[in-house]
Amino acid sequence: MSYEQFAYLYDELMKDAPYDEWVRFVKERLAKYDVSGGRLLDLACGTGELSIRFADEGFQVTGIDLSSDMLAVAQAKAEKKGVRIPFFEQNMLDLDGQGQFDVIGIFCDSLNYLQTEEEVKETFSSVFQHVNHDGLFIFDVHSTFKISHGFIDQTFALNDERLSYIWNSFSGEHEHSVEHDLSFFVLDEQSGKYDRYDEFHYQRTYPVELYSNWLHDAGFELLEVCADFEPKSPESHSERIFFVARKK
Incomplete structure (x- = not known):
């Protein structure tokens, strides 16, 4: 896939996206599961819209994306707002060199761009290696529905x-x-x-059961599976599924 021109159209196309809901969701889960520390890794950060919002909330944010064009937009936006966020062009399957984080997120159904089961499993393993003990891994995906x-x-x-x-x-x-x-x-x-x-x-995407099994195999404790930004179990017509897992 190509993001070269898409990167410069993305923010306009996504201007109505519920970014504040993602921020709220993460903050509520950190409080619910008593996670201290504010180091947050935003994987597949795109144009940095969520990265900047998390930074505005006091998080120490690092952003990673595969697209240099997306990252160029993100860096320009962060500089314009006076926000210091290190952005890296890197694959989420291999986070070597990135250190440890209190929470790692893959938001906006970005995980669904991985093309194989093995890539998802490798990503879960990579995240496990870089999240702190008792830290959280939070991601959302499109439902099969x-x-x-x-x-x-x-x-x-x-x-x-x-x-x-x-x-x-x-x-x-x-x-x-x-x-x-x-x-x-x-x-x-x-x-x-x-x-x-x-x-x-x-x-x-994949059924909830597969994501749950892969998280367990990677070493995570699955804390919560919910849908559409609400603390409710997924239903047959749910559209966006959220997973909250903890490194034990």
């Missing part, structure tokens, strides 16, 4: 003066996977013409 009923064979569109897109989603090669085919049309204000950019994104 969301992939099957919310994305596959759906078309989404936006017709705006400066930015428009057509977004088609198709069934992926594997069960509970989806391919997103996106075309963006961005106004060039100097020429008055629209530039077209095409993106392809692949996401894959």
Whole structure:
């Protein structure tokens, strides 16, 4: 997948995302499970929107992402706000050199961009090595319901003066996977013409039971599985599943 142009459109496309809900969720779980310390690792941090919000809440934040373009946007935003956050271009499967953290998060369904079961397992193992004893690992993923009923064979569109897109989603090669085919049309204000950019994104999720088993195999104690930012067990129609695990 390519993020080169997408990185510079991402914040505009995600302007209505419930970022404050992610911050609230993390703060509530840290209090609930009596986790002290404020070192937070934001994996797949993207353009740093959550990283900056966590820093504003007093966390010592480190951000990691695979996309240098996303990180360039994140760094510029942090500098503009006067927030000091170290950002690193690195794969979440291998966090060598990153030290230890009190909480590690993979938010905004970013884990679903990993393409194989082995990559998810490697990520869990990598996180386990870098979270402190009794520290928390928190992540959210699309539910199998969301992939099957919310994305596959759906078309989404936006017709705006400066930015428009057509977004088609198709069934992926594997069960509970989806391919997103996106075309963006961005106004060039100097020429008055629209530039077209095409993106392809692949996401894959798994049943709750598999994530739970993989966390256990990596050495974590699974504390909580809930849905859609609420302290309730996932239901058949839940869309976003949250996992809270502790290193023991």
